[in-house]
Each structure stands twice: as structure tokens, then as C-alpha cells.
Amino acid sequence: MEQKLFVYNTLTRKKEEFIPLDAPHVGMYVCGPTVYSDVHLGNCRTFISFDLIFRYLLHLGYKVRYVRNITDAGHLEGDADEGEDKVSKKARLSQLEPMEIVQKYTVDFHEVMKTFNALPPSIEPTATGHIIEQIELVKAILDTGYAYEVDGSVYFDVEKYNLTQDYGILNGRKLEDMLNNTRTLGGQNEKHGKLDFALWIKAKPEHLMKWPSPWGVGFPGWHLECSAMSNKYLGHKFDIHGGGMDLMATHHTNEIAQNVASCGNNPATYWLHTNMLTVNGQKMSKSLGNSFLPEQLFKGEHELLTRGYGPMAVRFFFMQASYRSTVDFSNDALEAAEKFYKHLAKAAKKLSALQQNTLVAVDGEAESAIIAACEDCYNGMNDNFNSPKTLEALNNLSKSINSFADGTRNSGAVSAETFDRMKKTYNDFFYDVLGLKQDDNQSGDTEGLLGLIVDLRNQAKVNKDYATSDKIREGLKQIGFQLNDNKQGTTDWVKL
Ligand SMILES: [Zn+2]
Numbered sequence: 001m002e003q004k005l006f007v008y009n010t011l012t013r014k015k016e017e018f019i020p021l022d023a024p025h026v027g028m029y030v031c032g033p034t035v036y037s038d039v040h041l042g043n044c045r046t047f048i049s050f051d052l053i054f055r056y057l058l059h060l061g062y063k064v065r066y067v068r069n070i071t072d073a074g075h076l077e078g079d080a081d082e083g084e085d086k087v088s089k090k091a092r093l094s095q096l097e098p099m100e101i102v103q104k105y106t107v108d109f110h111e112v113m114k115t116f117n118a119l120p121p122s123i124e125p126t127a128t129g130h131i132i133e134q135i136e137l138v139k140a141i142l143d144t145g146y147a148y149e150v151d152g153s154v155y156f157d158v159e160k161y162n163l164t165q166d167y168g169i170l171n172g173r174k175l176e177d178m179l180n181n182t183r184t185l186g187g188q189n190e191k192h193g194k195l196d197f198a199l200w201i202k203a204k205p206e207h208l209m210k211w212p213s214p215w216g217v218g219f220p221g222w223h224l225e226c227s228a229m230s231n232k233y234l235g236h237k238f239d240i241h242g243g244g245m246d247l248m249a250t251h252h253t254n255e256i257a258q259n260v261a262s263c264g265n266n267p268a269t270y271w272l273h274t275n276m277l278t279v280n281g282q283k284m285s286k287s288l289g290n291s292f293l294p295e296q297l298f299k300g301e302h303e304l305l306t307r308g309y310g311p312m313a314v315r316f317f318f319m320q321a322s323y324r325s326t327v328d329f330s331n332d333a334l335e336a337a338e339k340f341y342k343h344l345a346k347a348a349k350k351l352s353a354l355q356q357n358t359l360v361a362v363d364g365e366a367e368s369a370i371i372a373a374c375e376d377c378y379n380g381m382n383d384n385f386n387s388p389k390t391l392e393a394l395n396n397l398s399k400s401i402n403s404f405a406d407g408t409r410n411s412g413a414v415s416a417e418t419f420d421r422m423k424k425t426y427n428d429f430f431y432d433v434l435g436l437k438q439d440d441n442q443s444g445d446t447e448g449l450l451g452l453i454v455d456l457r458n459q460a461k462v463n464k465d466y467a468t469s470d471k472i473r474e475g476l477k478q479i480g481f482q483l484n485d486n487k488q489g490t491t492d493w494v495k496l
Pocket residue numbers: 030031032226251
């Protein structure tokens with residue numbers, strides 16, 4: 001590869017050149033969803049960010065094994081060793097089997113990811129499918145002396161581990177600080193230290209999902225599954241480990257400790273973390289009433305939304321920020337993203353029909369603008385997957401495409417090589433790397449027909465023929481199209 005890829009590594013707190021352990025193979029593990037409720041938008045953003053990373057690595061020619069787990073057991077309500085298992089609780093409240101809950105929300109999650117045009121991972125292992133591996137891992141940690149058993153539960157001894165290792169290596173914090181800032185959590189009367197965490201938890205009689213083990217009937221601690229499954233599918237050392245930033249301080253910190261204690265090393269070279277979503281500047285949360293599901297966003301069914309936004313516009317909106325920055329949802333920002341997305345999508349459509357004219361005198365300025373924009377597409381992504389930079393470069397390329405398509409510039413004014421490079425780079429980045437596609441609702445015949453109907457309706461309004469204009473509006477609504485009106489008339493429409 002001619003250009004170097006740099007990634008921001010949480011572990012070292014700096015940008016580093018990406019050098020895989022065994023190129024062209026790359027191993028990437030991303031913590032997946034806990035399938036007990038509808039996937040929320042913050043999670044979607046994380047998985048879309050890693051989809052972008054996965055796609056770019058594939059584009060660079062790497063053979064990527066992308067493992068993203070499904071947590072279907074062991075994730076307790078408090079995210080620590082307290083409360084009820086999230087899946088079990090939902091099953092109990094819904095009077096269903098836990099596996100019915102898991103099935104429903106796994107299928108829903110896959111559908112949402114497909115709607116966002118995210119590629120499926122190479123392997124999607126589940127916690128319940130790897131109980132044996134998790135038990136073996138607990139045994140290995142007991143063998144090295146970093147865990148202890150108390151009445152059927154097994155805990156990781158953080159303070160003992162920290163005598164020879166750096167427990168806070170990922171977030172750069174000292175053990176004393178962490179001890180001072182930790183509240184007392186579940187199982188505390190059994191734990192030797194405040195930061196100790198459960199590897200195996202003894203099941204109460206009413207607990208729904210439990211398995212036999214050398215320590216009695218129980219279930220694995222939440223952090224254990226990711227160590228067990230990454231070990232199994234990517235080996236003891238692999239390239240990238242990712243997840244949401246909220247997982248860094250505890251879940252990933254504990255994962256590293258488990259791996260070091262069982263096989264002697266931190267599992268991943270590069271640790272990547274995605275930032276969170278905010279709504280009008282506030283953290284998105286159910287209790288604040290500003291949280292909505294992907295489906296609500298597509299349909300505009302929330303009091304904070306003035307209308308719906310298609311999945312590609314939302315995907316585009318996420319990519320307008322770097323994965324490490326927060327993203328703030330607002331109607332204005334979504335509207336701007338949709339407009340920008342449509343602009344680039346239109347250029348992609350024009351490009352597919354664009355043929356080069358016979359070469360005339362080469363226009364040096366046009367030629368170098370295209371070459372620079374093509375290089376900038378790569379420069380953006382090579383700079384820690386900086387998608388906003390790449391979008392800007394695509395925008396610059398779209399200017400050349402539009403000028404050739406509308407005839408303001410002769411496409412024969414650039415060399416055939418540069419013309420082909422423009423075509424290839426634009427298509428590669430728009431479709432393959434950024435994972436965008438033409439919005440089916442607004443392509444081809446449908447777009448043309450809707451445009452014609454909207455024109456007729458605007459004309460009816462000008463003629464004060466409100467009966468016709470209302471009839472068109474209602475008729476379209478019944479077949480699933482909503483017109484968006486503003487002072488200038490109807491300017492846009494969405495598929496409901
Ligand atoms: Zn995990």
C-alpha cells in the first residue's frame with residue numbers, strides 16, 4: 001500500500017501507523033449488542049462506524065476477519081455484578097423463554113443494520129454458544145492465581161493483578177484513583193477488593209439461564225465472553241478491538257486483565273472507541289424523553305422530529321463527524337446531511353451515464369483538481385478514518401462530475417487516465433467505502449413521476465385549486481408518500 005493508514009489507539013493515546021500482525025490478514029473484534037430490547041441509535045452509530053472501518057480495510061486489500069458478538073446472557077442490569085440478567089428480566093416480564101427474546105431482538109438488530117447498509121461481520125458468536133470456552137478461561141485464570149472462588153462464584157482479584165500489571169492501562173488511571181471512585185457493588189461481601197469483578201456467578205434458584213460448572217450451577221460474568229470468543233476466533237493476539245466509549249473504563253479494562261491473566265498479553269494492538277450521540281446538545285436517554293429508535297427516525301414519529309429521514313441520510317449524517325467525536329442530532333443537522341447526501345448521490349448517478357468526449361487540449365487546472373480530490377479521499381480515511389475529510393473530497397470530485405455532465409466543461413479536457421481515476425475513486429468511495437447507496441425511494445422512475453406530480457400540485461395551488469392539491473396530497477399519502485411543504489411550495493417528499 002502506497003499510503004500509510006494511521007489510527008488513534010486508546011491504549012497509547014496517540015495516532016499510530018496501522019501495521020497488522022500478519023498482513024494481509026487483519027483480525028478485528030467489536031463488542032456487539034445485548035439483545036434484550038430494540039437497538040438504539042447510539043449503538044447503530046457505533047456499528048456503522050466499525051462498518052466504515054471494516055469497509056475501508058477491505059478496500060485497501062486486507063483480508064479482514066471481523067468478529068462481532070451477540071450478548072445473550074450474563075449482562076446484568078447494573079452493567080456490573082448486580083441486578084438481574086437483562087435478557088432474563090425481559091423474558092420474565094414478557095412471559096417468554098429467554099431465547100425467544102434473544103431471537104426477536106437479534107433478528108430486529110440484523111434488519112436495522114441491513115437498512116443502514118452495514119455489512120454483516122465475518123463471525124457473530126453468542127455468549128450462550130461459548131459457555132465451555134468461558135469455563136475453560138475461568139479455570140485458566142484460577143490456575144495463574146488471579147482469581148478466587150467463594151461459595152460457587154469466581155472473582156477476578158484486581159489488586160493482586162495490579163501488583164505486577166497495570167490494571168488501568170486502557171484509560172490511563174491509577175488503581176488508587178479507581179478504588180477511591182468506586183461505589184460498593186453487588187457481591188461485595190464475597191469480594192476481596194472493591195474493584196474485583198465476577199468471572200462466574202452462582203445462580204439463584206429462580207435464575208433462568210444457568211449452566212453446570214466446576215463451581216456449581218451458574219452463569220458467566222459479562223466481561224468474560226469477549227475474552228473467550230476473541231481468543232477462539234482471532235487468537236491470543238489480534239489487530240483491532242473496538243466498541244463504544246462507554247465500554248472502555250470497565251468492560252474493556254476487565255477484558256484486558258482477563259487476557260493478560262490467562263495467556264500473558266493484552267489481546268489487541270489497537271483499541272478503537274466510538275463517541276456518543278447527543279440530541280440538541282443533550283445526552284440521548286430514555287429518561288430525558290429525547291431518545292428515539294431508528295424506525296421512529298425514518299418515519300419522523302417523535303415530537304423532536306419535524307419529519308422522517310431515510311436510512312442513507314442518517315448513515316451519511318453519522319459519517320459527517322469523525323467516529324471519535326460526539327454527534328448531535330437536530331432537525332437542521334439531519335436536513336443538511338440529507339441535502340448533502342442527495343447531492344453526492346445525484347453526482348454518482350450522473351457519473352454512471354457519463355462518457356468521456358474525445359480528447360481535446362488538456363486543461364491542467366481541471367486535471368490537477370481531480371487528481372488532488374482523488375488523493376484527498378484516501379488522505380481523509382488514512383487519517384484515523386476521518387470520513388468528514390473524505391466527504392469533502394468527494395464533494396470536490398462531484399463538482400468536476402457535474403461540470404462534465406452538464407457540459408460546462410468538456411470531459412475531453414482531461415486525460416483518459418484521470419477521467420477513469422475520477423470514475424473509479426468516486427464509485428469506490430461512495431458505494432464501497434462509505435457504504436452509501438442510491439435511496440430506492442428516490443431513484444429513477446419514481447423520482448421522475450413524483451417530481452411531475454409535485455409540479456402539478458404546486459401549479460394547482462398557484463391556481464387556488466385547493467381541492468385538487470389536497471386530493472393529490474391525500475392520494476399520495478395513501479400509497480405511502482408524504483409531501484413536505486414549505487413557503488416555496490412542495491420541495492421534497494419521503495416514502496413512509
Ligand atoms: Zn465485549
